Amino acid sequence: MADISPAPSNPPQTGTKPVIVARGVRKHYGSIHAVDGVDLEVQEGELFGLIGHNGAGKSTMFKMMLGLIPVTGGEIRIDGAPVGGAGGDFRTVRRKIGYLPENVVLYDNLTGLETLQFFAKLKGVPARDNVTLLERVGLIHAAKRRVREYSKGMRQRLGFAQALLGKPRILFLDEPTTGLDPEAIRGFYAILRQLKSEGVTMVITSHILAEIQERVDRLAIMAAGKVQATGTVQALREQMDLPLWFSVRVDPADFEAVRAALGHLPVGAIEARDDHVAVQCQRDTKMAVITALATLDGKVRDLTVREPSLEDVFFGFSD
Ligand SMILES: Nc1ncnc2c1ncn2[C@@H]1O[C@H](COP(=O)(O)OP(=O)(O)OP(=O)(O)O)[C@@H](O)[C@H]1O
Numbered sequence: 209m210a211d212i213s214p215a216p217s218n219p220p221q222t223g224t225k226p227v228i229v230a231r232g233v234r235k236h237y238g239s240i241h242a243v244d245g246v247d248l249e250v251q252e253g254e255l256f257g258l259i260g261h262n263g264a265g266k267s268t269m270f271k272m273m274l275g276l277i278p279v280t281g282g283e284i285r286i287d288g289a290p291v292g293g294a295g296g297d298f299r300t301v302r303r304k305i306g307y308l309p310e311n312v313v314l315y316d317n318l319t320g321l322e323t324l325q326f327f328a329k330l331k332g333v334p335a336r337d338n339v340t341l342l343e344r345v346g347l348i349h350a351a352k353r354r355v356r357e358y359s360k361g362m363r364q365r366l367g368f369a370q371a372l373l374g375k376p377r378i379l380f381l382d383e384p385t386t387g388l389d390p391e392a393i394r395g396f397y398a399i400l401r402q403l404k405s406e407g408v409t410m411v412i413t414s415h416i417l418a419e420i421q422e423r424v425d426r427l428a429i430m431a432a433g434k435v436q437a438t439g440t441v442q443a444l445r446e447q448m449d450l451p452l453w454f455s456v457r458v459d460p461a462d463f464e465a466v467r468a469a470l471g472h473l474p475v476g477a478i479e480a481r482d483d484h485v486a487v488q489c490q491r492d493t494k495m496a497v498i499t500a501l502a503t504l505d506g507k508v509r510d511l512t513v514r515e516p517s518l519e520d521v522f523f524g525f526s527d
Pocket residue numbers: 237240241242243260261262263264265266267268269310
């Protein structure tokens with residue numbers, strides 16, 4: 209996908225109007241508790257991540273939020289309208305929603321353009337933006353080729369274009385980057401940034417935690433049908449109180465000097481490696497470590513601090 213949408217220099221702040229609200233949501237299939245008492249709130253214009261192991265309940269949550277399957281218990285409201293509720297409120301809201309399912313179903317005999325025409329008709333939206341949409345997802349060159357000839361990544365791009373039909377205000381994207389190459393992934397997130405700057409609310413699932421950790425505003429970690437934690441990546445890191453790692457690059461002859469400088473501090477492991485000393489410490493000792501290293505008077509050639517990754521946080525909450 210072309211990186212056609214640089215982030216605006218002054219993006220509007222994410223609103224504080226809850227667009228998606230789930231309260232005590234459950235989905236039981238007999239004895240299987242696919243979703244088991246989930247509370248969630250996603251604000252307008254937020255890019256919200258939903259992560260969890262296989263079978264954690266993410267896709268089931270999506271399907272319930274979209275009104276594709278009924279809840280066993282609890283309630284979901286989108287833009288104030290109860291999902292699946294009586295009356296036309298949710299039907300009106302539904303038109304503002306775009307959805308990219310985990311396994312998008314496409315018709316092999318249709319071309320890319322015909323596919324969008326087909327879905328536009330189904331959604332009841334004008335087909336006039338279809339060419340622009342194909343351009344946006346980097347598929348214009350294949351607009352007239354049949355889907356059967358598309359690669360996995362091309363199918364995924366077409367699925368994304370389908371989700372963008374009718375300029376949705378709310379987007380549900382279930383593992384949207386599956387099959388995309390690194391450049392396409394970058395282009396995909398550039399489009400999300402652009403949509404975010406336009407105030408679109410998005411919920412995204414992914415198993416590629418490194419990919420989403422810098423990109424979502426907040427996320428929820430699901431395990432066994434329950435939300436284990438919700439917040440920004442940084443807030444979850446702090447909540448877990450996972451240690452940080454310093455990498456202190458010094459001449460091997462100075463390894464002992466590093467140890468000595470840190471000797472009075474409550475640091476964890478201090479490990480001498482090829483050309484650096486790795487030091488583990490809790491967040492509240494971080495500044496004291498930096499101050500102590502500053503006394504080494506020119507011996508430190510470089511210093512990096514590795515925060516716990518989203519993967520570290522994820523395993524902390526979901527194991
Ligand atoms: N129609 C169904 N009938 C019975 N069990 C189901 C049904 N749909 C989902 N489940 C079960 O519900 C649980 C949650 O499934 P779900 O597809 O929501 O997980 P997920 O988090 O999306 O997983 P993945 O990351 O593998 O896509 C699983 O144990 C699954 O087997």
